[in-house]
Amino acid sequence: MTTVTEREREEIEHLLPWYAAGTLSRRDAHRVKAALANDPELARRYDMVREEHGHTVHLNETSGAPSAHIMERLFAKIDAEVEQVAPPFNLGARVHEFVAAMHPRTIAWYALAGAVAIVLQASLITGIAFKSPAAFETASMSGPVKAIGSFALIRFQPQASAEEITRFLSDNKLRLVDGPSAGGIYRVKIAAVPLSRSKMAERIKTLQNEHVVSFVGAAE
Amino acid sequence: MQTSDEVLIGRIAQGDRLAMRALYARHHVRVYRFLLRLVRSEATAEDLVSDVFLDVWRQAHKFEHRSAVSTWMLGIGRYKALSALRRKPEDELDEETAAGLEDGADDPEITLAKKDKGNVLRECLHALSDEHREIIDLVYYHEKSVEDVAGIVGIPEATVKTRMFYARKKLSELLKERGIDRGWP
Numbered sequence: 001m002t003t004v005t006e007r008e009r010e011e012i013e014h015l016l017p018w019y020a021a022g023t024l025s026r027r028d029a030h031r032v033k034a035a036l037a038n039d040p041e042l043a044r045r046y047d048m049v050r051e052e053h054g055h056t057v058h059l060n061e062t063s064g065a066p067s068a069h070i071m072e073r074l075f076a077k078i079d080a081e082v083e084q085v086a087p088p089f090n091l092g093a094r095v096h097e098f099v100a101a102m103h104p105r106t107i108a109w110y111a112l113a114g115a116v117a118i119v120l121q122a123s124l125i126t127g128i129a130f131k132s133p134a135a136f137e138t139a140s141m142s143g144p145v146k147a148i149g150s151f152a153l154i155r156f157q158p159q160a161s162a163e164e165i166t167r168f169l170s171d172n173k174l175r176l177v178d179g180p181s182a183g184g185i186y187r188v189k190i191a192a193v194p195l196s197r198s199k200m201a202e203r204i205k206t207l208q209n210e211h212v213v214s215f216v217g218a219a220e
Numbered sequence: 221m222q223t224s225d226e227v228l229i230g231r232i233a234q235g236d237r238l239a240m241r242a243l244y245a246r247h248h249v250r251v252y253r254f255l256l257r258l259v260r261s262e263a264t265a266e267d268l269v270s271d272v273f274l275d276v277w278r279q280a281h282k283f284e285h286r287s288a289v290s291t292w293m294l295g296i297g298r299y300k301a302l303s304a305l306r307r308k309p310e311d312e313l314d315e316e317t318a319a320g321l322e323d324g325a326d327d328p329e330i331t332l333a334k335k336d337k338g339n340v341l342r343e344c345l346h347a348l349s350d351e352h353r354e355i356i357d358l359v360y361y362h363e364k365s366v367e368d369v370a371g372i373v374g375i376p377e378a379t380v381k382t383r384m385f386y387a388r389k390k391l392s393e394l395l396k397e398r399g400i401d402r403g404w405p
Contacts, residue, residue: 014381017388023365048402052391055341056360066252066266071244074270078237078277161278 004035013042016049084166150191150200151177151219157212168212187219225289232280244273247290250362251297257357258301258350259308268304272297291368294358298372337400344394352387359384 004012012035018024019032036043154174156165169176172190179186190203200218207216223242231239251272256265275296283292345356358364358372370377389405396402 014385017359017384018366021359021363023359023363023368045404048392048404049388051341052345052356052388053360055338056345056356058338059342059345060253060257060357060361063253063256064262065249066269070266070270071248074244074273075237075241077270077274078240081277082235082237163278 004039009035009039009042013045016042016046017053020046020049020053081162081166147177149189149193150195150203152188152190152204152207153185153215153217153219154188154207154213155185155215157214164212168210172207172210174207185215226285229276229280229283229289232277233283240273240277243276243289247293248273250290251293254294254357254362255297255301257353258298259304264304264308268297268300271300275300287368287371290362291364291372294362294364295372298354340398340400341391341395344391344398347394348387348390351383352390355380355383356387356391 012032015024015028015032019029024032036046168174169188175189177187177189190207195203204216204218207213223239225243225246228239228243232243248269252265252269255268255272256262259265259268272293276293283289287295345353348356355369355373358369364372366377366380369380373380375383392402392404
């Protein structure tokens with residue numbers, strides 16, 4: 001029979017609630033089990049613990065549950081947050097996904113067709129450029145539309161929450177237009193019109209002072 | 221096989237709402253009951269449940285796997301409950317708290333005669349201080365280890381053990397006052 005000192009007995013008595021709940025380590029559980037087998041008074045106190053355990057569980061199990069509308073309200077909030085911070089448009093990932101889904105022969109055909117299109121486009125642009133020097137002026141109804149406004153490149157702090165980023169964008173009247181690219185950089189529209197160099201520098205400096213960003217730079 | 225909480229948290233961090241629903245279904249009742257015991261108001265506990273799970277949704281990417289997901293959530297819940305209690309005016313006493321108080325009209329023998337031992341024990345559990353009731357719930361109902369309780373409550377492991385011991389001792393004293401002498405302490 002193992003002799004247990006008074007201090008060890010007290011230590012073991014302190015562990016009884018966890019022994020009853022089955023949350024002791026294997027080593028401690030073994031210690032308690034051995035002590036209980038040799039100490040009738042400790043075993044009697046363990047019976048009290050088991051009684052308390054059972055009634056605590058009963059008390060909790062009969063204390064009700066939250067109403068169903070709590071879940072509806074929670075997921076409405078989550079949906080609203082998801083809509084506010086729509087997943088960023090990742091062109092690279094989309095192209096990769098598209099190509100990965102195709103048969104190798106199809107990819108080869110697309111590559112060939114693409115090469116032909118590039119050659120034709122290059123010839124066309126060269127021809128237009130030589131014929132009409134004014135052709136680069138912006139046309140209002142046809143031709144490629146140049147992005148209007150001022151843009152910045154922003155990287156957010158990794159610790160920034162979706163809520164903080166949303167608030168930052170909203171407070172500064174910014175709009176995410178692309179990203180994230182390599183290094184987690186987003187392209188953000190910061191003004192509807194092209195800003196002068198000094199105004200742009202001023203705006204960038206203001207944004208750099210925000211704690212949710214780790215980098216802000218002017219974009220072309 | 222059931223998907224583990226840790227896997228669900230990983231999916232939630234990627235914005236998976238279905239994983240969020242699964243985690244909510246699995247844990248919302250226990251989180252609610254833990255909060256209810258702390259704030260003693262069903263309406264406040266319901267609001268806090270929503271807040272806890274909204275935090276889980278927002279902070280899932282920060283979960284560091286240093287504890288079980290349920291332990292992490294109870295820690296968030298406890299923090300929110302204590303913040304809510306600090307905001308609550310001290311003289312505000314909800315009906316449930318009032319109902320839990322003894323009116324002192326009956327002596328222990330009459331009280332015992334009216335109810336069986338189980339009822340008296342549950343009444344005494346209810347009458348414990350918030351600190352003692354919290355630790356008893358965490359250990360017995362939420363099945364948290366000494367280490368987990370220390371993490372949730374923010375106290376050393378040795379204090380967890382002594383606090384639990386004194387909570388049980390107080391429970392025995394309350395039982396004795398109501399006519400049930402367990403011969404301990």
